[in-house]
Amino acid sequence: MFDDSNLIVGLEIGTSKVCAAVGEQGADGALNIIGLGQSRSRGVRKGEVVDPAQAEEDVRNAIVEAEQMADVEIRSVYLGVTGGHVRGFNNRGVHPVVSADREISEDDVQDVVKNAKAINLPTENNVVHAIRQHFFVDGQDGVTNPVGMLGSRLEVDVHVVHGNTNRLQNAIRLVKGLQLEVDDIVFNGLASSLALLTAEQKELGALVIDIGGGTTDYVVYADGVIKHTGVLAVGGDHVSNDLAYGLKVPLSRAEKLKLEHGAALVDDAVKDQTLTLTNELGLPIKTINLEHLRQIMSLRFEEIFQLIAQDLEQAGLFDYLRAGVFLCGGGARVPQMASLAERMFQMPVILGRTNSISGLKSALDQPEFITAIGLAKFGSFKTRRREGKSPLTRGLKGVFGKLLQRP
Amino acid sequence: MPAKTMKTKLQDPAAAPGALPPPAARIFGVGNAGVGLLDAISGAEFSGASFVAVNTDGPSLAACSAAVKIHLETRLLRGLGTGGDPERGRALAEEQFATLQDACEGAGLVFIIAGLGGGAGSGICPVLARAAKEAGALVLAFVTLPFWCEGNRRQSQARHSLEQLKAAADGVICLPNQKAFKLIDENTGVLDTFHLTGGFLVEGLRGLWRLLTRPGLIQVHFDDVRALLCGRHAESAFACVEAAGPARSRETVEKLLKHPLLDDGRALAESDTVLVSLLGGKDLTMAEVNRVMEQIGRQCGRAQIVMGAAVDPGMKNRLSVTVMAATQAVAGNPAVAPESNPPAPVMGPETPVPSRRRRAPGLPADQPLVSGSRGPLAAPHAAGRGRRDKAKMLQAQLPLAIVSKGRFDKSEPTIHKGEDLDIPTFIRRGVLLN
Numbered sequence: 072m073f074d075d076s077n078l079i080v081g082l083e084i085g086t087s088k089v090c091a092a093v094g095e096q097g098a099d100g101a102l103n104i105i106g107l108g109q110s111r112s113r114g115v116r117k118g119e120v121v122d123p124a125q126a127e128e129d130v131r132n133a134i135v136e137a138e139q140m141a142d143v144e145i146r147s148v149y150l151g152v153t154g155g156h157v158r159g160f161n162n163r164g165v166h167p168v169v170s171a172d173r174e175i176s177e178d179d180v181q182d183v184v185k186n187a188k189a190i191n192l193p194t195e196n197n198v199v200h201a202i203r204q205h206f207f208v209d210g211q212d213g214v215t216n217p218v219g220m221l222g223s224r225l226e227v228d229v230h231v232v233h234g235n236t237n238r239l240q241n242a243i244r245l246v247k248g249l250q251l252e253v254d255d256i257v258f259n260g261l262a263s264s265l266a267l268l269t270a271e272q273k274e275l276g277a278l279v280i281d282i283g284g285g286t287t288d289y290v291v292y293a294d295g296v297i298k299h300t301g302v303l304a305v306g307g308d309h310v311s312n313d314l315a316y317g318l319k320v321p322l323s324r325a326e327k328l329k330l331e332h333g334a335a336l337v338d339d340a341v342k343d344q345t346l347t348l349t350n351e352l353g354l355p356i357k358t359i360n361l362e363h364l365r366q367i368m369s370l371r372f373e374e375i376f377q378l379i380a381q382d383l384e385q386a387g388l389f390d391y392l393r394a395g396v397f398l399c400g401g402g403a404r405v406p407q408m409a410s411l412a413e414r415m416f417q418m419p420v421i422l423g424r425t426n427s428i429s430g431l432k433s434a435l436d437q438p439e440f441i442t443a444i445g446l447a448k449f450g451s452f453k454t455r456r457r458e459g460k461s462p463l464t465r466g467l468k469g470v471f472g473k474l475l476q477r478p
Numbered sequence: 479m480p481a482k483t484m485k486t487k488l489q490d491p492a493a494a495p496g497a498l499p500p501p502a503a504r505i506f507g508v509g510n511a512g513v514g515l516l517d518a519i520s521g522a523e524f525s526g527a528s529f530v531a532v533n534t535d536g537p538s539l540a541a542c543s544a545a546v547k548i549h550l551e552t553r554l555l556r557g558l559g560t561g562g563d564p565e566r567g568r569a570l571a572e573e574q575f576a577t578l579q580d581a582c583e584g585a586g587l588v589f590i591i592a593g594l595g596g597g598a599g600s601g602i603c604p605v606l607a608r609a610a611k612e613a614g615a616l617v618l619a620f621v622t623l624p625f626w627c628e629g630n631r632r633q634s635q636a637r638h639s640l641e642q643l644k645a646a647a648d649g650v651i652c653l654p655n656q657k658a659f660k661l662i663d664e665n666t667g668v669l670d671t672f673h674l675t676g677g678f679l680v681e682g683l684r685g686l687w688r689l690l691t692r693p694g695l696i697q698v699h700f701d702d703v704r705a706l707l708c709g710r711h712a713e714s715a716f717a718c719v720e721a722a723g724p725a726r727s728r729e730t731v732e733k734l735l736k737h738p739l740l741d742d743g744r745a746l747a748e749s750d751t752v753l754v755s756l757l758g759g760k761d762l763t764m765a766e767v768n769r770v771m772e773q774i775g776r777q778c779g780r781a782q783i784v785m786g787a788a789v790d791p792g793m794k795n796r797l798s799v800t801v802m803a804a805t806q807a808v809a810g811n812p813a814v815a816p817e818s819n820p821p822a823p824v825m826g827p828e829t830p831v832p833s834r835r836r837r838a839p840g841l842p843a844d845q846p847l848v849s850g851s852r853g854p855l856a857a858p859h860a861a862g863r864g865r866r867d868k869a870k871m872l873q874a875q876l877p878l879a880i881v882s883k884g885r886f887d888k889s890e891p892t893i894h895k896g897e898d899l900d901i902p903t904f905i906r907r908g909v910l911l912n
Contacts, residue, residue, distance in 0.1 A: 116889045155892055304892040305899050312884040313902035317911060322885060363911045370903040378894060 079454065080137070081446025082130070082148040082251075083259060084242055086115045086285025086308055087401060089129045090440060091137040093145065094447035102451040104435055104444060106141025108133040117304040118153040118259075118286040120241045127245055134249065147252035149450040151442055152199065152242055153259040153286045157234040159300030161204070162190050166225045175208065175217045179225055187229040197236040199258055204228040204296040230297045232258050254450060260288030260300055262445030265452070267397050267423045268292060275394035279423070280379060280412070281442060282372075282402025284308050289379050293391035301382055303375060307401055310371050317367045318359045324348065328364060335372045335411040337365040372408065376415040392418060399423030403438040503527040503690075504585040504615075505683075508602050509567075510535060511593025511622065513542045515676045519591075524687060527589075530581050532606065534560050534570060534598045548581060550574055550602070560597025564635050567601020578606050582613035587690075589683060590617065590647070593676075595624035595632035600639035607646035616703075617647040618686070620679045623654040649804060651714040653679050653739065660738040678739070681718040685800025689755035689786040696767070698786035703753070714805070715745040720798040727766040730799045731773040740803065746778040749803035754785040759794035762787065770799060778803065 079094040079102065093106035110133040114126030138145050164187025168179055188201045206214040208222035217225060243253050264279040276293040284307045291299035310333070315325035332346065344361040383389055395418050398408060403422050412420040423438050435444060505527050507516030513531045531544040539547045550570040560566040571578060582588055588610040592599035603619060610617045621643065624632045644650050658675045666674065689698050717737040721729035740746060754774055756767055767787045775783060781803070883891075886900040893899070897906065904911065 116886075117892065121889065155890070303894070303899070308885065309900065309902075312886060312900075313904065316882070316884055316902050317904060360911070366909065366911065367902065367904050370907060370909060374899075374903045 079450035080148045081443045083151040083443045089133040090443040091133045092443035092447045093141040106137045108137025149446045151259040155304030157302045159232045183227045198233045200232040202230045260290040263442045264290040266441045266445030272394040276391035277394040279397045281400040283400045334406040336407040395419035399438040399441040503587040505589045508532045508592040509599030512591045562597045564601035567597045571602040571605035578609040582610040585615045588615040590619040593622045594636035604642035619647045619650045625655045682716040685755045696787045716802040718800040722796040726797040727769045745803045751804040752781045752783045753802040755800040756787040758797045
């Protein structure tokens, strides 16, 4: 039987589906995915819970399915969060080293990270992650672990991800209502990048774009650390909505058309092609133009990539992305998505594969599950370096950064 | 001619024409309110300016510390002041027009401080402004309008006087007391309230004064202000805010944009000239100045901005920003608008028309109001109106086509740089599907 303490569960309450991934941590620390559960999500819009009762039922279904598949009992989860309110930015903290011998101690490191986190957030916001990037000792750049070094002034760059406390709490409360513990909350984009990227790719620099149902999350790695995160509250739902509006069909029909005939590019094959929609009796009710369908979709995806590209350009990160762009989420399934992204970013685009996980390989190799798997992976990182159980409040403040960055 | 006693004591040693440094300024306090305020401001801060108190009320003048006091009185008033009737004040002032003009002689810049609504302030101010103008000075009036609770009569008197003042002075900075209400604590006493609103007025004057006189990072010359305001007959809104600490530049801008006297920043957007005066300690940085100016500049799209930044060692760690937004006051005064095109003799339309009609009978008829000194002002005036016309053509856009957002109708909109991303992309980009 499985020992509970080795069980790590990632739960993503997405806009289009709820997904739970059950991982088992082996003795060597490697994560093995042993179960997956999913359920259609009905109580979430743009990545945030809008109908708790409905969402609760969906979460229960997904958890039950995962429990059955893995044959375990789930007690606690790592919960993924996203939404338009989640923001990321870089901040620097400074701390003078005051000990007589000028040797930097573990306490100094804790203090400088604390200073870096003490930022001017709106009162209603809370820090989700504060991820260490680099230390500076007396202005000397690129120090990864300053403990034991000599210096008088210690600085650290952190990447802070923060969001509206109440909205974050909504999802947490929902999960707690199901008698599940929340080990920690994790930004979805970060989880996806953990599941997708190898250490080498992080070092080279990579952009991970997770195109979900309600939001598009993106994360930039460069020199092995997270440099930038962002959320656009635009996703597959918007595509369906655009189609429903542009083609004048009901939303459910638009959803179906998107899946059956959608693509990210307008190619010559669909020029002047039409499609006759029929009702349940097989009688024709409406004719739509496939080219229009493609055009509407293509414009929307193009815009999403454009907005991300603009954001990265502003942050000056384009030159760091030597490993290319990684796509995941349901949006990565759209045909020709990679070509569109290639055209927009002018760099190699890779459809995401969960490279860094062992387990049910073929079943897991779906772009939709990457976030849930990444959440489990986050948990495995954390438990591997466990320092005793931390309550949620501390988890909220981003124990992650401290743990992940330690060699 | 009715007998009159004229107590004019022109004892200002600096008043000799030509003896003053360039912005030879004279600050007039008119009426009870104005004379009271004059006491509040006189002092070291306004060095280089001379003070003149003008009133019809003897006791108030006697209590005043101003160097020059002009007591307007006739036997008709029997020492009782104007009794709240602006016509009496006006008649008196007209009668002693020459005296007032003498008092303005040699000044480049005349500030008039008064509370409108009563007899003396409302009646004398427009005449004094005209006198100063004819003496060749640039005239700026700082006036308050009464509270609503002071009654209709005072309101309409004040409004009327304000119109005349606008026509006569180069710039009127007007503080409706009612607006200042929002700035005042509930528990403030009546006396304190008047004191406070007067304080705002003084604050505006002080800001302008600093702009002109303090050695600055960025100096504004008297000529700049003169060129901006000269002959514009503008009405101005102003606000003065102060903040301290490291985030002071951001704070001041935030306060400014929320300031009730600027109508929550709307006054800036509607104005066509904006004067910004920054005053900070020695630690005032150019970056801060830049930040403030950038924000203000964004608010007032088409306005011409004049800014000055000054340093006062006493302001350590603090930043004070005074903003004056002037709006061309041509609209609503049809007498001025159509006729000032011929450049030379434009005196007729600039004379406040209603004033003549309402002059009280029995008192001496006014002299013809023509004088050569105002000729050159016609040109900038005309230019100013040209700008105004352009501004009028700006038209707000109405959202005519309302696009349904389908399933996102009720959710929080996704606004990215002002664009609603919930609306289909092809509609926002105007792609036609046919």
